[in-house]
Amino acid sequence: MNGDARKTAEALTYLSGFGNEHSSEAVPGALPIGRNSPQRAPLGLYAEQLSGSAFTEPRAYNRRSWLYRIRPSAAHPAFARTDNGTLRTAPFTETAPDPNRLRWNPLPEPEPGTDFVRGLWTLGGNGDATQRTGTAVHLYHANSSMRRVFSDADGELLIVPERGGLLLRTEFGLLHAEPGHVALIPRGVRFRVELLDDVVRGYVCENYGAPFQLPELGPIGANGLANARDFRAPVAAYEDVEGPVEVVNKFCGNLWTATYDHSPLDVVAWHGTHLPYVYDLRRFNVLGSISYDHPDPSIFTVLTSPTDTPGLASVDCVVFAPRWLVGEDTFRPPYFHRNVMSEYMGLIEGAYDAKAEGFVPGGGSLHNMMSAHGPDRETFDRASAAELRPQKVDDGLAFMFETRWPVTLTAQAARAEHLQRAYDDVWQGLERHFGPLH
Numbered sequence: 001m002n003g004d005a006r007k008t009a010e011a012l013t014y015l016s017g018f019g020n021e022h023s024s025e026a027v028p029g030a031l032p033i034g035r036n037s038p039q040r041a042p043l044g045l046y047a048e049q050l051s052g053s054a055f056t057e058p059r060a061y062n063r064r065s066w067l068y069r070i071r072p073s074a075a076h077p078a079f080a081r082t083d084n085g086t087l088r089t090a091p092f093t094e095t096a097p098d099p100n101r102l103r104w105n106p107l108p109e110p111e112p113g114t115d116f117v118r119g120l121w122t123l124g125g126n127g128d129a130t131q132r133t134g135t136a137v138h139l140y141h142a143n144s145s146m147r148r149v150f151s152d153a154d155g156e157l158l159i160v161p162e163r164g165g166l167l168l169r170t171e172f173g174l175l176h177a178e179p180g181h182v183a184l185i186p187r188g189v190r191f192r193v194e195l196l197d198d199v200v201r202g203y204v205c206e207n208y209g210a211p212f213q214l215p216e217l218g219p220i221g222a223n224g225l226a227n228a229r230d231f232r233a234p235v236a237a238y239e240d241v242e243g244p245v246e247v248v249n250k251f252c253g254n255l256w257t258a259t260y261d262h263s264p265l266d267v268v269a270w271h272g273t274h275l276p277y278v279y280d281l282r283r284f285n286v287l288g289s290i291s292y293d294h295p296d297p298s299i300f301t302v303l304t305s306p307t308d309t310p311g312l313a314s315v316d317c318v319v320f321a322p323r324w325l326v327g328e329d330t331f332r333p334p335y336f337h338r339n340v341m342s343e344y345m346g347l348i349e350g351a352y353d354a355k356a357e358g359f360v361p362g363g364g365s366l367h368n369m370m371s372a373h374g375p376d377r378e379t380f381d382r383a384s385a386a387e388l389r390p391q392k393v394d395d396g397l398a399f400m401f402e403t404r405w406p407v408t409l410t411a412q413a414a415r416a417e418h419l420q421r422a423y424d425d426v427w428q429g430l431e432r433h434f435g436p437l438h
């Protein structure tokens with residue numbers, strides 16, 4: 001375990017708020033006042049704009065930051081292709097889209113010396129990274145801190161730790177993410193993942209589409225679900241490192257590498273809106289029914305990547321956090337359903353209220369477009385007979401990446417040893433109870 005990194009992580013301070021125009025300087029006077037690109041930037045720094053949206057997108061969708069750095073990002077040698085390992089990118093064409101309900105156990109332990117990038121293992125996805133549409137579902141496992149620096153031109157990365165803490169050193173500063181948090185690295189932002197525990201494991205949603213934003217609240221009002229102030233952005237922190245640093249760039253599905261003569265994490269000050277952040281899922285303000293029926297799970301949306309069709313997300317990140325169930329005359333677990341959206345679910349800790357067993361932390365399930373699913377037989381029997389007192393559900397933290405298109409598996413996911421071969425059995429034995437009145 002990296003004790004120094006943990007001390008650093010636990011001492012971090014943050015800027016509060018989602019989508020803000022934040023600013024930060026690691027050295028007083030490094031941030032220009034009143035303009036973005038003065039003739040000579042302060043302290044001999046280079047000014048550089050990083051755009052996460054087209055220049056002309058509306059303000060609500062516009063993302064860009066100005067970085068004041070020791071060297072401009074342009075100061076680098078040519079990139080050369082390197083091995084993609086177990087990382088795959090849309091379009092996914094290795095297998096036929098599968099209508100079956102599928103479930104996996106956790107990834108096996110990583111080989112010694114596996115860093116975060118090497119430990120990324122793609123389950124599947126949809127869309128096309130070159131068209132900036134769709135999403136990929138990855139898992140990761142690692143037992144070694146990165147020495148290299150990574151950036152993803154194909155999309156933003158929503159990292160969901162399930163086991164072990166991470167210290168994320170980004171161009172904008174440092175973030176600390178533990179199981180129960182989500183951390184977001186925007187498209188193109190360079191970062192390094194250092195491990196705070198011997199082995200780390202978790203999930204990643206790679207979002208090729210529009211950046212995640214908070215869902216509209218409609219009649220809920222001005223507060224609730226994930227509150228904007230609970231999103232934390234880093235304060236500026238930089239590395240002043242001369243010497244060889246490997247930088248890996250994911251571009252249109254392939255990994256490319258170059259050896260810089262300096263660290264690109266050399267941003268001394270910045271301001272803007274295209275920023276990494278971390279959010280503690282336990283701060284999610286869970287809303288639900290206080291009369292009857294189980295609400296649709298959209299009520300648990302943390303972040304959403306919108307499309308041109310109102311209400312139709314490219315991908316949503318949804319959390320099933322501790323909450324009270326009080327519905328009267330109600331089947332309280334998730335109902336049986338078929339859905340046009342496709343759902344990948346993972347479990348961060350504990351258990352999930354629709355599955356009695358087999359869905360374990362670090363594992364995951366995929367219920368593709370229109371596949372029929374819902375509670376397993378044991379859960380159905382129990383919930384149908386339960387006495388409906390107010391009940392606290394607080395024995396787990398599950399999440400879902402829900403996407404508009406079916407998730408097509410990679411070959412490695414379809415053939416994985418840890419794919420459960422008998423998942424359908426959880427719905428066996430649901431007996432008929434129909435008895436027409438005479």
Ligand SMILES: [Fe+2]
Nearest residue numbers: 337343367373
């Ligand atoms: Fe579902």
